[in-house]
Amino acid sequence: MNKRKLSFWQIWNMSFGFLGIQFGFALQGGFMSRIFQTLGAAKDDIPMLWIAAPLTGLLVQPIIGYMSDRTWSAKWGRRRPYFLFGAILSSIALFLVPHSPTLWIAAGFLWILDASINISMEPFRALVADKLPDSQRSYGFVMQTLIIGIGTWVASSLPWLVSQLGVSDSAASGVVPMSVKVAFAIGALVFLASILYTVFTTTEYPPEDMEEFEREKAKKNQFIPDIINNIGSMPTTMKKLGVVQFFSWFAFFTMWSMANPALTEHVFKTPAPVEANYKMEIIEQSEAYNIANTAFQKSSNLVGSYMGTYGLSSMAFALLLVLYTSKRRINRKYVHMGALILGGIGFLLMKYIPSHEYLTISFVLIGLAWGSILSMPYAMLSSSVNPKKMGVIMGIFNMFIVIPQIVAALGGVNFVSSLLGDQAINAMTVAGISLILAGLANFLIVNPKAITYQTVEE
Structure with missing residues (x-):
């Protein structure tokens, strides 16, 4: 199918739902x-309490990808029904x-939340490949990254902003x-509203061969064999990208799970107070606990x-890439390598x-890696696989x-960090080393079509 090039606003509209998805993730x-x-x-x-997040992704995304490849509605399209269902949940x-009253209920809600976000997220990745010609793939994935960046920035600052407006910590x-x-609660509202915007402003191409599509759809009990077959026939470029992804996502899982205990303890000197260390029936000790807890919050x-x-x-970073890739080619391999190494340095710092103000430098560098992780691997992958199977x-x-997140949650983070000592901040050092290894692993990528694509007619 010859796909026409889309305008900036058409790509913006089809990507806007990622704002809500990233509010949830942030x-x-x-x-x-x-x-x-x-x-x-x-x-x-x-880290172990976080195990729900990667496990749900492992189970949900291939299933949703497989199902969305076999879905078509003249009114709702192929991917949009999954956006909407996932957004509601x-x-x-x-x-x-x-509002969780106990730790196990909070862990259970994390399981539900991550599964629901994954239902919406995976079809969004496939939608870019569905809608855009090869010449706009990098542009499309970078546009998603731009919107993800906006969502991460705003959502991460919400508790601080709400506190500044007078709501109690x-x-x-x-x-x-x-x-x-x-x-x-604000995040929940933004999630649903942004997904609805994309659902009602974006159309989708029908299957190229409707008769073949219906025959494939009519086949029964093919899910497991198809998944196994697709794993077995995985392109070489995809396997090599898998090495890059392993170290990248090990690093970011480490940050998500351990940045709060590491930085509140090491940088802010306000670790979470342990109630067992205070005699709460004594007024002075109860007040001391409350002071320590408020400082931690x-x-x-x-x-x-x-x-x-x-x-x-x-x-x-994504904005610069959008402006550049709309007119020129980029070397995806070296862009990704450089961004990951800079992010690793950010973690190591x-x-x-000397004080928390310098965290801005670290997270600016980490943001370069994050922007690249959300665009370059997908752009490289989508140029190397069968478009009819893009969802799965x-x-x-x-x-x-x-x-890598499961490995990290099952003890990987604690084990590697313990080799450096018992301080929580060592987890951030581990994240930095892992991200630098991810950057160097880009030397494995040699497929010219994956590495670069001419984005304008020569």
Whole structure:
């Protein structure tokens, strides 16, 4: 099928729903560990509590990708029904997460939230490949990254902003502060509204051969064999990108799960207070606990706000790439390599900064890596696979995102960090080393079509 080139606003409209998806991910990534700590989790237990997130991605994305490849409605298209269903579930879960009364309920809500976000997210990746010709693929994925950057920046700063408007950061022991609850409620509203915008402003191409599509759709019990077959016939470029993805996502999972305990402890000097260390029946000790807890909550707001900087940085990086790739070719391999190495340096700097203001430098560098991770691997992959199987291929590619996170959650982060010492900040050093290794792994990519594509007619 000869796909026509789309205008800036058409690509913007089809990508806008990612604003809501990233609100969900940013609130989850920036504040779930804080919620776990507030509900009594020890810092060494936090990675394991995050296991729900990658496991749901491992299960949900290939299934949703397979199903969306076999879905077609003249009114709703192929991918949009999944956007909408996932958005409704995600919005409900986002609202409920900070109201969790116990640790196990919070972990359960994380499971539901991540599964719901994945239902919306995977078809968005496939939509870019569905709608855009090869010459606009980099442009399209970078546009998604631009919108993701906006979402990360705003959502990560929401608890701090809500607190500045007068909503309390103080709460009783084991209760999430109202500032976080209000922030998550705003995120739920933005999630649903932005997905609805894309659903109602974007159309989709029908299957190129409707008769063949209906025959494929009519086949029964093909899901497992098809998934196994597609894994077995995985292109070489996809396997090599998998190595890059492994180290990239190990690093970012480490940041999402451990940045709050690491930075509140090492940089802000306000670790989460342990209630067992205070005699709460004694007024002075109860007041001391409340003071320490409020200091931890306020520092956590600032950690979230600083983390938002990587969204802002990735947005600026994506904007530059949008402007450049709309007219010229880029070498995806070297762009991705350089961005990942700079992000790794950002993580390594965290252990040595003299005050929290310098965290901005670290997260700006991390944002360059994040902006590249959200665009370059997908642009390289989409130029190397069968377009008729784009949904299921993108779902399978997600394995290279979730497997490193599962490894990290099952003890990888704690084990490697412990080799450097028992301070929580060592987890950020591990993230930095991992991201630099991801950058160097780009030397494995040699397919010319994956590395670069001419984005304008010569």
